[in-house]
Amino acid sequence: MTIHKLSTPISEETVRKLEVNDTIYLSGTIVTLRDAAHRRALELHKEGKQLPINLDGLAVFHCGPLVKKEDDGWRVVAAGPTTSARMDLFEGEFIKNFKVRIVIGKGGMGKKTVDAMKKYGTVYGALTGGAGVLAAKAIKQVKGMEWSDLGMPEAMWILEVEDFGPLTVAIDAHGNNLFETIQTKADAEKQKIYRKLDLK
Amino acid sequence: MVTEKAVENVTVKLLQLAVTELPQDVKEALRRAYRGEENKVGKSQLKAILDNVELAEKTVAPMCQDTGVVIFYVKAGSQVSGLDRVEGALRKATVRATGEVPLRPNAVDPFTQKNTGNNTGRHIPYIHWKVVPGDTLEITVLPKGGGSENVSALGMLSPNQGIRGLKKFVVDTVINAGAKPCPPTVLGVAVGGGADIAMELAKEALLKPLNQPNPNPELAKLEQELREAANSTGIGPMGLGGKTTVLDVKVDYAHRHPASYPVAVVVQCWAARRASARIHSDGKVEYLTHKVAWKG
Numbered sequence: 001m002t003i004h005k006l007s008t009p010i011s012e013e014t015v016r017k018l019e020v021n022d023t024i025y026l027s028g029t030i031v032t033l034r035d036a037a038h039r040r041a042l043e044l045h046k047e048g049k050q051l052p053i054n055l056d057g058l059a060v061f062h063c064g065p066l067v068k069k070e071d072d073g074w075r076v077v078a079a080g081p082t083t084s085a086r087m088d089l090f091e092g093e094f095i096k097n098f099k100v101r102i103v104i105g106k107g108g109m110g111k112k113t114v115d116a117m118k119k120y121g122t123v124y125g126a127l128t129g130g131a132g133v134l135a136a137k138a139i140k141q142v143k144g145m146e147w148s149d150l151g152m153p154e155a156m157w158i159l160e161v162e163d164f165g166p167l168t169v170a171i172d173a174h175g176n177n178l179f180e181t182i183q184t185k186a187d188a189e190k191q192k193i194y195r196k197l198d199l200k
Numbered sequence: 201m202v203t204e205k206a207v208e209n210v211t212v213k214l215l216q217l218a219v220t221e222l223p224q225d226v227k228e229a230l231r232r233a234y235r236g237e238e239n240k241v242g243k244s245q246l247k248a249i250l251d252n253v254e255l256a257e258k259t260v261a262p263m264c265q266d267t268g269v270v271i272f273y274v275k276a277g278s279q280v281s282g283l284d285r286v287e288g289a290l291r292k293a294t295v296r297a298t299g300e301v302p303l304r305p306n307a308v309d310p311f312t313q314k315n316t317g318n319n320t321g322r323h324i325p326y327i328h329w330k331v332v333p334g335d336t337l338e339i340t341v342l343p344k345g346g347g348s349e350n351v352s353a354l355g356m357l358s359p360n361q362g363i364r365g366l367k368k369f370v371v372d373t374v375i376n377a378g379a380k381p382c383p384p385t386v387l388g389v390a391v392g393g394g395a396d397i398a399m400e401l402a403k404e405a406l407l408k409p410l411n412q413p414n415p416n417p418e419l420a421k422l423e424q425e426l427r428e429a430a431n432s433t434g435i436g437p438m439g440l441g442g443k444t445t446v447l448d449v450k451v452d453y454a455h456r457h458p459a460s461y462p463v464a465v466v467v468q469c470w471a472a473r474r475a476s477a478r479i480h481s482d483g484k485v486e487y488l489t490h491k492v493a494w495k496g
Contacts, residue, residue, distance in 0.1 A: 023244075036313075064265060064266070065265050066265040066267065077261050077265070078261060078262045078263070078265035079265050080266070106347075107347075108378075128248035128249060128252070129264075129382035130249065130252070130266075130345075133252050133256040133259065133263055151305065151315035151317070152305055166248065168241055170440065178241075178441070179379055179439055182434060182435060182439060182440070183435075183439075186378070186434055187375065189433055192432075193429050194368065196429070196432075197429055199364050199367060
């Protein structure tokens with residue numbers, strides 16, 4: 001359960017050293033992408049077009065932030081993670097194409113994503129769901145908003161962060177998955193619970 | 201007289217209170233969970249939650265970026281005049297609060313996928329009406345987040361399974377939900393009525409304070425049993441492990457059709473937000489869930 005302070009861009013070598021249950025505090029550039037933005041990024045890639053920002057070595061954040069427009073630009077009010085499972089559809093291919101090193105979200109991800117993380121060198125950092133103000137406090141600047149036609153939650157927000165976290169490494173680049181371990185235990189516990197409730 | 205403007209202003213305040221400050225009973229339940237949690241990672245999640253709650257309250261900022269779909273419960277005194285204008289006032293307040301608090305725009309057309317940008321749309325905000333005796337208007341706002349709503353479930357069980365079927369369905373729902381609904385959650389559980397009635401009662405059960413046991417001793421026992429069962433899954437805060445998977449379980453019921461046994465489970469994230477106020481005929485406003493200095 002080591003604590004790591006990391007800055008973007010992050011190398012594959014650094015990511016490979018991280019293990020499940022480690023804690024990360026991240027500084028540098030992170031980019032929010034939800035369902036619609038993942039889909040668009042992959043479509044653009046397929047057409048051979050560039051994304052608004054090179055994601056190599058950066059972190060993707062599953063988040064639809066609450067942002068307020070002020071005189072001198074945007075201010076992030078609350079930015080907790082959204083449920084990552086919805087992005088399972090895209091994330092494996094996304095990691096392969098764009099070489100992001102940390103995927104930040106909540107609730108964990110499925111086997112296809114875990115496999116891609118192992119193959120290409122990416123970890124999943126679990127951020128406390130709903131802790132939106134705490135997360136916003138570590139966001140120092142909104143560097144850009146792209147794809148505004150998708151609406152505030154779905155747009156791509158490019159954020160400058162400082163000591164963003166704590167991120168719990170819940171999936172590492174060696175195929176370990178903390179969520180799966182806990183879910184397996186819960187499934188095993190189920191029979192005991194049934195018995196206790198006199199259901200079987 | 202209860203004026204349209206008063207309803208609008210009180211509702212903007214309620215929306216702000218709901219998303220920036222948890223009711224005392226929810227805060228206490230989270231603190232209790234933090235003290236009792238033994239899993240290191242789980243405890244760190246509860247710490248982050250409590251820090252976040254404190255910071256949100258201090259800075260009057262929404263504690264979570266998902267400020268939910270806005271749902272109102274209105275208890276309208278039959279002697280209140282101008283009830284036909286209340287809906288308009290609630291919609292206006294929602295639009296205003298979206299800009300002023302702010303709230304995240306969360307109303308999306310299911311066909312065009314277009315976000316209206318102001319949290320209003322067809323049937324949204326949703327309003328539950330109840331006509332009661334008297335001359336006061338009581339408004340409750342329940343901003344309901346999407347992550348927890350997505351794991352809510354309805355089981356049209358067999359009456360032969362009875363209460364055992366209900367217990368199994370609740371345990372299975374909690375385990376299937378895993379980390380997704382931002383545990384520790386609050387479960388609203390209802391049985392009977394019909395598919396829609398069970399779901400409605402289950403959601404309304406989320407408005408009950410967490411520190412009060414069910415007045416019906418049978419239901420209180422069932423709630424405790426379900427709470428203990430859910431908390432022995434080991435899912436824990438944020439699904440990262442621990443013994444706090446639910447903060448509480450609230451059960452309600454309706455009589456059922458002989459052939460049906462509908463069981464509804466509505467899951468609420470740890471940010472169990474709600475706010476209520478009563479507007480009196482003399483214009484006085486009584487806030488029921490939050491401490492607010494009364495301004496005439």
